Each structure stands twice: as C-alpha cells, then as structure tokens.
Amino acid sequence: MDVSLDKLLARRISAPYLTLAVAVFLATAGNIKFWTTFAAAAGGLTPAHLPLLAGAMLIIVLFFNACLTLASFRFVAKPVFIVLLVTASTASYFIAAYGIVIDRAMVQNVFETDVREASELVSWHMLLTIGLLGLLPASWIARARIAYPQGRRGLMLRGAIAGGSLLLAFLLLVMLFKSLAPTVREHRELRFLLTPTNTIQAMNGYLRSKWSTPIVVAPLGRDAMKGKTWAGQARKTVTVIVVGETARAMNFSLNGYRRETNPLLAREPGLINFSNVSACGTATAVSVPCVFSALGREEYAESKASSQEGLLDVLQHAGLKVVWRDNNSGCKGVCARVAYQDLSQALAGDPFCEGEERHDERLLAGLPELIRNSDRDLVVVLHQKGSHGPAYARRYPQGFGRFAPVCTTNEFEKCSRAEIENAYDNTILYTDYFLSKTIGLLRQTAAQEGMDTAMLYFSDHGESLGENNLYLHGAPYMFAPAEQTRVPMMLWMSDGFSERFGIDRTCLMARRGQPLSHDNVFHSVLGMLDVNTAVLNPRLDLFHACRRGA
Ligand SMILES: [Zn+2]
Structure with a gap:
C-alpha cells in the first residue's frame, strides 16, 4: 500500500x-x-x-x-x-x-x-x-x-x-x-x-x-478623626490585628471541634469567639485585599481594591501609627502606604527558625520594643504563615505534634486523611499557642506600660482536608464548601481598652453566634477604635450596638 x-x-x-x-x-x-x-x-x-x-x-x-x-x-x-x-x-x-x-x-x-x-x-x-x-x-x-x-x-x-x-x-x-x-x-x-x-x-x-492606565490610588476616609472617647486620654493604645492563614473555623475547639485544639485560648478570660464568620474569598490573594478594603465581598474586585485606599490608610488618616509584620508572602498591596517589616526570611541562630521554616512566634520578636518606642497610638498587623498547606507538618515546632501520626510529605496520596488532618490540627494547636502568647504580651503591656490593648484575630480563608475528595483551598466561591469559607474570628480587649471605648462585653458576647463576615472587619475596626469618618457604615460595625451610652 x-x-x-x-x-x-x-x-x-x-x-x-x-x-x-x-x-x-x-x-x-x-x-x-x-x-x-x-x-x-x-x-x-x-x-x-x-x-x-x-x-x-x-x-x-x-x-x-x-x-x-x-x-x-x-x-x-x-x-x-x-x-x-x-x-x-x-x-x-x-x-x-x-x-x-x-x-x-x-x-x-x-x-x-x-x-x-x-x-x-x-x-x-x-x-x-x-x-x-x-x-x-x-x-x-x-x-x-x-x-x-x-x-x-x-x-x-x-x-x-x-x-x-x-x-x-x-x-x-x-x-x-x-x-x-x-x-x-x-x-x-x-x-x-x-x-x-x-x-x-x-x-x-x-x-x-x-x-492599561497606571493605577491612581483614590483617597479614602481623609476625614477620619479620633472620636470623643479619645479626648483627655493620657494612656496610649495598642491594637494588634492577627491575620491568620488557612485556618478553618470548624477545627477550633472553641467552635465545637471534637478535639482540643484550643487548650490555651479556652482558658483566656474575656476572650470573645465569633463562631459564625465567613471569608471574602477562598484564597489569600482575594481575601486579604478584600478584608482590608471598604468594598465588601459583593463589590470586591482586585482592580477596585488596588485603586482605592483601605482600612490601614483610614487608620493612618486618623492619626494612628500602622505597622505590618509579615511571616507570609507579603500583604497583597494592602500595606503599600504603611510601615512594613518582612520577618519571613530565615535567620541563622533564630530560635523560631527550623531550617528554612520560620514559625509564627517570630512575629512577636521585638514587638514589646516596637510598642514601647512608638510615639503614637499603634495598630500592628501580624500576618501569620498559620496552617498553610500542603506541608502542614512543617508549620509548627516539634513540641506541638500532639496529634499523630502525621502526614510529612506533600504527596497526599501517600497519606491517609487522618494523617493529613492530624498534621493540620497541630497547626491549629500552634496558632492557639501563638494567639495566647500574643494576648499574654498585650496583657503585660497594659499592666506594665499603662497602655490600653486589644487583639482581633481572623483567618483569611479555610481549607478542605479531603471532604468530598477536595483538598487545599481556592475553589470558586459559588461552589466552595464551608470548610473553605468559614473562618475563625476572636477578640480580646484589656479592661482599660473596653472601658475607655465604652464597649459592652456582655452585649458582644450575646452577639458572638450571629452571622458575620470579612465585610464587618473594615467597619468594626474603625468602630472599635472610635474613628469618626463618613466611610464607616454603622450597620456593619459590630461594636455600634454594643457601645455604652450609644
Ligand atoms: Zn491564605
């Protein structure tokens, strides 16, 4: 042929x-x-x-x-x-x-x-x-x-x-x-x-x-001013915002998880745990810019967020000093106009480094000095490495390997779901320790330095650990399972802090189960710190209804 x-x-x-x-x-x-x-x-x-x-x-x-x-x-x-x-x-x-x-x-x-x-x-x-x-x-x-x-x-x-x-x-x-x-x-x-x-x-x-035309960042909240609760106050304030990574709400024992993953936070008096919070996105690159923007999930688009100032800028307009400390892969543009400290690089001899891995406790190194030396009221953002996968077992120091055996490889097919979950739960256990250590530091600062201190923690998005054969995160929001969209959020305030801003803890406690989302963060941080600005939407401010004398 x-x-x-x-x-x-x-x-x-x-x-x-x-x-x-x-x-x-x-x-x-x-x-x-x-x-x-x-x-x-x-x-x-x-x-x-x-x-x-x-x-x-x-x-x-x-x-x-x-x-x-x-x-x-x-x-x-x-x-x-x-x-x-x-x-x-x-x-x-x-x-x-x-x-x-x-x-x-x-x-x-x-x-x-x-x-x-x-x-x-x-x-x-x-x-x-x-x-x-x-x-x-x-x-x-x-x-x-x-x-x-x-x-x-x-x-x-x-x-x-x-x-x-x-x-x-x-x-x-x-x-x-x-x-x-x-x-x-x-x-x-x-x-x-x-x-x-x-x-x-x-x-x-x-x-x-x-x-494309070069991005011009539009100002936001240039009218921001400290409200009347600030008048005549001699004590400085320190607010720490911890941005978690890949922590899903359902694996926190504070939210009813079967395992004790929050042994330290559970014993923290006055801690308010919000148990019904959804994220803006299922990936860092969406959630982080979104949560710090005034847009909210429905309105959010990367181009909109990058061409408008955000929460950290408004806080700065009100006269607060803002510092972003990062143990992750950067702040996705939200800290462009505030002080930035990259703590994610490995440092020989650093007690919080294991080889190339930098554990989150590094975010607290030098923080007392930063607080003491600040001449203004301070807002510090700590951006965790948290529970970032798939190498969960690398995210925590060995002492936190309570749940065993763990998956130690990136090849998930070599691990059982239980081993993957064990490693993940150990990252939550370490975050429990990290947050509790942060609160301890702020409590000590309040007592020793005569300052009013608070910590707000929320995660950027959740994680799938094999439910419906899904792993990791990044699913399109419309189809994303709750494992990826439900995030932990909690608040701790020193007595002086809640006193000074007239925040009613009992009222907040009563609201801790109500549906909240990343959309509330922008307005609630401004509300909590009594910042007056036209861009604050009181309906999204968690503290609005819980302010004494309001
Ligand atoms: Zn993330």
Missing part, C-alpha cells in the same frame, strides 16, 4: 480528528519539559506514579481538544493551529534550552529586545526544534484538505465534543484531585511551563499592562 505523504495529504481529513491530533501533539511533544518537571514534582517517574501522570496528560489533551474544537471552523482552524504550533515549539525550545519560564516579564523581554540581541539566540538546535516541532506539522496543516462538519449538525457536533471533553477532564480532575492538588500547589512554576497556555496568558498579561 502506498502511504506516501502526498497521498495522505490528498485525502480529506475530518476536522475533529485533526483537532484531536493537534491537541495530542501540543500536549505531548510540545511540553516535554512540563512533563519531566511534573513527573519529578509528583514523586518521580515510577510505576506507582504512572496513573497520575497518564491521568494528568489526558486531562490536558481533553482541555486542549475542547479549546481547539471551538476554533475548528473553515478559515479559522488553519491559522490558529499553525500559530499555536509555531508558538508552542518556540516556547518549548527556550524553556528546555535556557530553563526559563514563560511569564509576562519574559514576553516583555521578547518584545523589547533588539535584533542584535535576538540574533545571538539563534542556533542550529533552535532551528531544528522549531522546524521539527513547529514548522513541519504547521506546513502539513497548511496543505491539508480538511472536511469541516457543516450546518447545524456541525455546530452541535462541535458543542458535543467540546462539552464532552471538558466533562471528562473534570471527572478525571475530581478523581485525581488528592494527588494533583498538592503537586500543582507546591510547584507553581508548572503553570508557566505548560505551552501554549503559558504564552497566551503571558501575552495577555503583557498587553493588558502595556495598555
């Missing part, structure tokens, strides 16, 4: 088959570096990991197939497929040859480099790779005679293929979630290695940043 290429090309090829072939080609040959990195991240290329690798590959083939099917129309399919093949082969050459990742900065480099610089990159190896993986298949496609399904039947066929591919990919994703989630979460570089989606994403980001 004559199977020469020209014969083959002379035949008409049906568009769905060609689309699938391009999807398979892009997912495999166009992504060798992605797959070697993925295999290493998933624990190596061993027979035990093969189902995961095969499953992941199938998910990507199906996803590509769905996307390409939407472009498989006459006059559209050929140019799109050709551009994708050439782009993908070029990207994968540079990824493999230079170990680079394709992100916005890299696209900017490409666009802003000059011809001489660019010509230095050209090599035989490059021409061979792009020729074999890009130009050769592209030229076949250019010459191919494609039979497109026609009319209404054609549209329905495309819809069915795209929908079916996505559905199948989703089912596989659900099945493999336990193993996939930690691998992808721990190896964010994978996102930048998958071609051609990395290139499309990076181009999109580059063009958007190039055409």
